[in-house]
Amino acid sequence: MSDRNDDNLKQEDSGGLLARLRRPSRKSLGGLLSVGFIVGVLFWGGFNTAMEATNTEKFCISCHEMYDNVYQEYKETIHYTNRTGVRAVCSDCHVPKDWTHKMIRKIQASREVWGKITGTIDTREKFEAKRLELARREWKRMKASDSRECRNCHSLESMNTESQKQRARKQHEMAIEDNMTCIDCHKGIAHHKPEGMTEEDEE
């Protein structure tokens, strides 16, 4: 009797749990959604926060490879300090702003982590030896995107060539005529130009 009762109880229990799962109460559904939402927000927020943290100048120059070489050169340029007080940091030029392209770039950048671990540019000599290759890779990326990162701030359309110096005016007028892109001419605008560039690099 008691056995039968126990069996019945078990059956009722299992039937009840299954039934409850099949037909969740509004409370449990709400709870599940709330937890999911909060976890989602935390995950997404955390992910983006972490990703944005890798977009800061502080992060970029935390590696001595960047701090000792390209950062010192950039500090001499107008993108670092100028009369208007607007500064473009590393990621403004080297990481796309929109999410999709930013993600693609960040995935590509994981290769740089491997470079860091294996020490491909961990001395001045190694950096200089590899500099042209690295620069060419970045020029190619910029050219392919029609200098998208430059154009986050600059555009030929909004440029008043009349108020530019003679040389800049002439060059920009030619750039408009020939449908050129910023990086075609502005290589070495924030860092020294690499040794060993060829005429092809300027085309």
Add this chain to the structure above:
Amino acid sequence: MKKTMIAGAMGALFALGAGNALAAAPDWSKVEAANITIFYPGASPMEWIMKGTEHGGARALKKGETCADCHSEETADMGPRMATGQKIEPTPIAGKAAFIPVKVQAAHDGENLYMRFSWKQPAASGAPAPAKDDANPVKIAFMLESGGKVEMADQSGCWATCHTDSRTMPGAAETKTKYVKGGSLADGKFFDLYQWRSGENKAYNGYIAEERVMEGGDALVSAEGKQEGGEWSVVFTRKLAGGQGDVSLESGKSYNFGFAIHDDSSAGRFHHVSLGYKLGLDAEGDVKAAKQ
């Protein structure tokens, strides 16, 4: 009688010569002046100018623009970069003047062309130039080219004669002078050259084709230079017509024109130079020579 006739003829010739000499002096105060600032160029031969990885304007030149199209307003800003060794000057001279503003005037009378250059003597550098001309503290030269037959002459003026292997350029042989690519007097591929030297007080009329030749031109009549109160003025007189190695000048035409000053007893490339300009005889030009 015969003697009288000879004396008379000589007197007439003399009077004619004196008349010419009088006619030869334009009233410079009435001749329009072009203000051209010449600058210290460092080591910037044509080979550097046309190298896109070094000079951003190489692309513009290949498209047919002139040096002056981009740089005519900024020569006084360019000079200091080379004079101080910041750019393309491996052996900077301490205190070297970076640029010299020059007034250029020109006139003609149907027979002769008169060119007057005047400028304020810049402060001496106080350091010897790596290439010196102790005999001549100051030298001024100008060049003319006709028809753009010399490659790049239309765009760069006398820069077309300046090459990386010419004497006083870094690593160049002392024996190699200025030259133009494919230079040939017979083909008209040359620059006509005039120079006045202060120490020797002497003028030269030569040309630059396969090499630089300082003498032998027929066009030069005279060159007179003087310094008064720190102001230099040098007047060249040359015949419009010319012989071999001279550019013959005609009213209504424009010619490629450039000039340079060797200041501070300097020699070779350690001079101040102009961009390429046009000299127009009763014609359009950066420097206009109107008939007086």
